[in-house]
Amino acid sequence: MPHIVCCVKQVPDPEAPASQFKVDEAAKKVLPIPGIQPVPSQFDTIGVEAALRVKDKVADTTITILTLGPDAYRDTIKHCLAMGADEGVHINDPALNEADHWATAEILAAAIKKIEPVDLIICGRQAVDWDMGVVGSTLAELMGFPVITIAKEVQMEGGKVTAERVLLDGFETVEAPTPCVVTVSNELGEPRYPQLRQIMQAAKTEVKTLTASDLGIDGAKNRINLEALFVPETAVDTEFIEADSAKEAGEQLAVRLREAKLI
Amino acid sequence: MPSGVLVFGEAVEGGGELAPVTGELLGAAKSLGGPVTCVLLGAGVEGLAKECGALGADKVIVVDDEVLKDYQGDAYVHVGERICKEADPSVVLFGQTMTGRDMAPRLAARLGTAVAMDCVELSLDGEKLQASRSCYGGSARARYTINGMPQIATLRAKVFDPPERDDSRQAEVAKQSADVSADVIRTRIVSRRKEEVEGVRLEDAPVVVSGGRGLGGPEGFQPLEELAGILGGAVGATRAVCDMGWYPVAAQVGLTGKVVTPDLYIAVGISGASQHMAGISQVKNIVAINKDSEANIFQAARFGVVGDWKEVIPAFTEKVRELKAG
Numbered sequence: 001m002p003h004i005v006c007c008v009k010q011v012p013d014p015e016a017p018a019s020q021f022k023v024d025e026a027a028k029k030v031l032p033i034p035g036i037q038p039v040p041s042q043f044d045t046i047g048v049e050a051a052l053r054v055k056d057k058v059a060d061t062t063i064t065i066l067t068l069g070p071d072a073y074r075d076t077i078k079h080c081l082a083m084g085a086d087e088g089v090h091i092n093d094p095a096l097n098e099a100d101h102w103a104t105a106e107i108l109a110a111a112i113k114k115i116e117p118v119d120l121i122i123c124g125r126q127a128v129d130w131d132m133g134v135v136g137s138t139l140a141e142l143m144g145f146p147v148i149t150i151a152k153e154v155q156m157e158g159g160k161v162t163a164e165r166v167l168l169d170g171f172e173t174v175e176a177p178t179p180c181v182v183t184v185s186n187e188l189g190e191p192r193y194p195q196l197r198q199i200m201q202a203a204k205t206e207v208k209t210l211t212a213s214d215l216g217i218d219g220a221k222n223r224i225n226l227e228a229l230f231v232p233e234t235a236v237d238t239e240f241i242e243a244d245s246a247k248e249a250g251e252q253l254a255v256r257l258r259e260a261k262l263i
Numbered sequence: 264m265p266s267g268v269l270v271f272g273e274a275v276e277g278g279g280e281l282a283p284v285t286g287e288l289l290g291a292a293k294s295l296g297g298p299v300t301c302v303l304l305g306a307g308v309e310g311l312a313k314e315c316g317a318l319g320a321d322k323v324i325v326v327d328d329e330v331l332k333d334y335q336g337d338a339y340v341h342v343g344e345r346i347c348k349e350a351d352p353s354v355v356l357f358g359q360t361m362t363g364r365d366m367a368p369r370l371a372a373r374l375g376t377a378v379a380m381d382c383v384e385l386s387l388d389g390e391k392l393q394a395s396r397s398c399y400g401g402s403a404r405a406r407y408t409i410n411g412m413p414q415i416a417t418l419r420a421k422v423f424d425p426p427e428r429d430d431s432r433q434a435e436v437a438k439q440s441a442d443v444s445a446d447v448i449r450t451r452i453v454s455r456r457k458e459e460v461e462g463v464r465l466e467d468a469p470v471v472v473s474g475g476r477g478l479g480g481p482e483g484f485q486p487l488e489e490l491a492g493i494l495g496g497a498v499g500a501t502r503a504v505c506d507m508g509w510y511p512v513a514a515q516v517g518l519t520g521k522v523v524t525p526d527l528y529i530a531v532g533i534s535g536a537s538q539h540m541a542g543i544s545q546v547k548n549i550v551a552i553n554k555d556s557e558a559n560i561f562q563a564a565r566f567g568v569v570g571d572w573k574e575v576i577p578a579f580t581e582k583v584r585e586l587k588a589g
Binding site for chain 2: 175232258262
């Protein structure tokens, strides 16, 4: 029975208005925006979609959602279960909350070793908050698994994963023996949206919780230090072209660009 | 004691010349001080070692082998690990390219260290690398230090200046064999296909005309192509419209697409999501045309037109044609 583990993360809603984005420089943290709920990181739900497409073909596939984070991350697991995943595992321990990408990969690897055997681990290409894009491949190195990064299509069949990678000027099809890790990109397509019936069902699914001691680790062993976090200055004086009609504005824009020697 | 900076240079496909990112890496490495080693992995890349010297490398390590012809992570990471262990640098730099994205984190894991990805600013504070990068899709800037050696960073394209080229400079060239045994390679590249975008290459274009969701549909790109043609430029697109299939993925500008630095960037029907802004953060002259005067794109625009692109663009295009002809 094929087993896919999808690693997911929760992030502040990236669709929130940029004007409301604020940072606490002393604490080096992004401030939550009042009234706006955090959401599953989009590349991660695309990963769940990739797993579900495998399951659509091979029905006896089990999909486990794995996350590391505080209590609120439970909503993200529930969302992924409602999408159609089978099981949820929540690593939830205050001692692990400040994990960097290295420590995150190490903790996820420890958890995956608890729920092995696994055939395929899927991660988003990067989290949409820190945009680092390293947990998936670091996890692969820690597990000793091959990895295919930035994929737009994932198939698993007969002990082999075939994935199409997105290159800057094209695509590349790569094969890897299972078990392996694949990170997925937005070109894969929109993640499916849970139906009401699935949401109700997911609400009843029990989520397994793991702590640091369950995993035999004592805290997050970070390798990278966040020294400063701030909102960069981006003030640009915009010259708005004012005209009586959009047509005239278009013409005046051309004239102004010529005057500025830009065309 | 680790010392010096080691950069993983890149050649363009086919190995005929250095990719521009190599110069940028060497420029960044030089600015940190200390000896600079440039590593070239590939097939048919040996002839490029001299070029690395002219661009400031003190030493060039060349591994020219058929097995490294196309980027294959298992092979590249294996060779890179060996080179880093032997050279024992304090800092290792990659471009934030397809190679750097895949290779740098894996190499970091194997060397027992960490990596800061997609950096836009680097400095050395004693032995400590201070690496700054965008996060939250460009809304915030974070500065990192790394515990462990070497300190690895990937650099965003077109942010760092290449050094003045000096053809009289000569680097010491060391050739190595790849020595990649079959059991190292676990993944297999089955096929590759190029997605050609006609006309001027987006990365090199002096003018880029980009379209977003505000175009309303794929047909909205046709007038943009016409405008780009008159301006000798290329057409770009936001992630949203590429995801909807309105325009080829190869034209995607932004965090998960390409970084562009044209002299003029014309954003049509683009709201300015931070993911898109990350691809144009180095552009000085942004023109924004959008119906919504509150659109984020205007924050970064030098010129703005609030209006319906369907009316603005044809009039603008005609006037540009007239001015160009005159």
